[in-house]
Amino acid sequence: MQIYLDSANIQHIQQAASWGIIDGVTTNPSLLAKEDPKVDVKQRILEIHKMVGGHLSVEVISTNTDGMLREAEEIRSWFPEATIKIPMLPAGLAAVKELSKKNIPTNVTLIFSPIQALAANNAGATYVSLFLGRLDDIGMNSASILEEVANIWYVHNFESKIIAASIRNPLHIIQSAKVGAHIATVPFDVLKKSLMHPLTDQGIDIFLKDYDRMQTEIQKIITE
Secondary structure, X not given: OEEEEEOXXXXXXXXXXXXXXXXXXXXXXXXXXXXXXXXXXXXXXXXXXXXXXXXXEEEOOOOOHHHHHHHHHHHHHHOOOOEEEEEOOHHHHHHHHHHHHXXXXXXXXXXXXXXXXXXXXXXXXXXXXXXXHXXXXXXXXXXXXXXXXHHHXXXXXXXXXXXXXXXXXXHHHHHHHHHOOOEEEEOHXXXXXXXXXXXXXXXXXXXXHHHHHHHHHHHHHHHO
């Protein structure tokens, strides 16, 4: 399972990229506004892609088909590698269908059910993003719903990729990998937390103390 970083923070993206474990980045207007409401979106997107390469989703803000198509064309004019992020709306599915005819990759976002995921695939989406954390927030079992989506994909051998989004904790990452999501897009803090373990820290501390003790013994022998 690939891991994307769900962020627009340059420092976080740079650090995660240095670890060598991310294959792309997803953004949205909320993430961009969180970093700086006055941010130059074009400049920030191009900066992120130069840093990481690979997949980079750029979201439209229109809610009608024509507007989405115009935005997609404008985005691709200055960023030809962009995957266009489209909201899960009937108008969005119509836009996905048109973009797929032009071989423009799309990521249908804000999916919460297997039927929505199936519809996005059938419209020609390259990626379908199922939001786990927000499902859990309303008392639904996100792992079960993601597993349903994955089962449909593998029964029918769909080519579109399942993105597990709205990741809130390391358990979401593991659940996504276990049921067969192709990608998890993860906030920086969650990704960093997932790489840590108290036994790892304890082991490193023991190794270092043992090394220091060994060096002390060696120095005693030398000076005797």
